[in-house]
Amino acid sequence: MKFVKTLFISTLSLVFITSCQDSEKSNLTLLNNQIPTDTALIFGKGIVSTNNFEFAITFNPEMDELFFTRRKPEENNEIYTMKFVDGKWSDPELAFFKANQGWDFEPHIDPKGSRLYFGSTRPLNDTIKSSGLHQWYCKKSVSGWEKPIPLEKPFAERSVTMYLTSSGNGNLYFTTGEKEDKPEDWAIYNSINEKGQYRSIKRMGNEINFSGKYIAHPYISPDESYIIYDGEGTSGYGDNDLYISFNKNGTWTEALNLGSEVNTDQTEMCPSVSPDGKYLFFHRGGEDKGDIYWIDFRPIKERIEYINSN
Template identity: 60%
Template sequence: MKNIKTFGIFILLAFLISSCQESEKSNLTLLSDEIPTDIPLVFGEGIVSMDEAMDFAITFSPEMDEMYFTRRKPGGTNNILTSKLVDGSWTTPQLAFFSSNGTWEFEPHINPTGDRLYFGSTRPINDTLKSPGLIQWYSERKNSRWSEPLPLEKPSAATYMMYLTSSAKGNLYFTSQEEGAKPENGGIYYAMAEAGGYSDVQKMGNEINNGKMIAHSYIAPDESYMIFDGERPSGFGDSDLYISFKRNGSWTEAYNLGSKINTEQTEMAASVSPDGRYLFFHRGFEIQVEDDGSEWLGNIYWVDFRSVKESIKKSKNNN
């Protein structure tokens, strides 16, 4: 009888484990053999994340059946690639429909409602020959198709707008800097959506903009948290990922995401899957090339964001 009970418990545990694994499956897991826990894994190895390239800044449609991300090969420019889920499989990534030859285009973001795709570009405006510098462009989804991109005229930053992300309310958060400031002294800025447009651009407080190379903010759809990267004396490497929570209308101090995510390499350009399950980020390193130059290489990683977030909340008493 004892052996029968033990066998029955074993069968039950096996069923529960199998059920949990099935419940964790999604469109995103089709690209990887393993589903990540609290240890980051390379995402889409050999498909999205390639050797001898820098892959970063990934975004997904709300249905998680379409993705856009940035790739830069040594000696090349930043390009945005896209892949779609067709008949249960992801297509081979190819250049996005709006790609423009000879210009940098990178760091795409699909807003939470799925009807706007933002990206940074140095392309000229209105067929002029001169680039306006790094500005944001956007495409709107109409009748299941993306429109031709237009430059984002408002809000307008003093210098550039990089890595723009949007909340469900349409509030925009991005990287920029003041006129004359050094690149390492840039930071995170925002503009609130209001009737007929946006508020004036404002710089976030010292809770976020504390350290050097503060950049690449991802805002939660409900604006309950923000993830960004930067260099601080307490960090683990060149650039680490941090998270700040909004409590009673104010942002908490930013907490390092910890040694399981941050390493001696560079971690940056975070985003979270639309279902809130997975945190995506770039991990990479610099290599020296001919003529005393350098290039960046690295992959897109993913990790179970729910366990990471709850662990930080618990340890910092942010329940």
């Protein structure tokens, strides 16, 4: 029976990958020499991924605008952006909302393309110094992205709120901790959109916040059917690995390692999935250097869902 299951999974993956390769074209391929299948490749080598530390990439729904974080040696995090215009991508440039004080990182465009969230240590409102790492957002209007404003209560009450992503109905998922928590003990929380208001935040269950450390950087799918995040556990491949949990009728499955196609003995973190659902993006690297990678997400998701259901 084990052989039959293995053969089925291998055949399913091969058929899926082959079908995905059939003349697949998108704006993303113009930044790369090769479309990834079952092996993760560096995304935008020499353009997006350089000799710096790049992570946390996001795309608008049309996939003709992107934002990502870059940290140069001995410098702070900064958010860069690129646009696809007249058949080609513009060069990376600093986002228009660059902070005059503090630094910005980890952008996320919501599934509707109406809000651009990001983390920042800039001072809140009219204060003269930073009070921590908070979430800000820009609204999208007909003329483009508007001036950023901070997420207020209950988010601003936390000294750290990072890597916020949004589902299609506006529910927010992010990393934070209680006052007494050390960074390695921070966890994944969420906040439910109640007719445009966010009244409370809630720590997610132990299925996601498993008995490891550095559990963080949640990417929630638009329909909330799965969540991908990173953490350091005893069953991992090295440093932080990427994990996935599936929403089964309102109950989250236990953390499932994404496997050796994605995870290595290096650090994998900050996952996101392209708006078309095809590609998984994530950071891979060491302490001071690392790149953004991408891989075909569909066969990985199919494989893990099949194993988890049997």
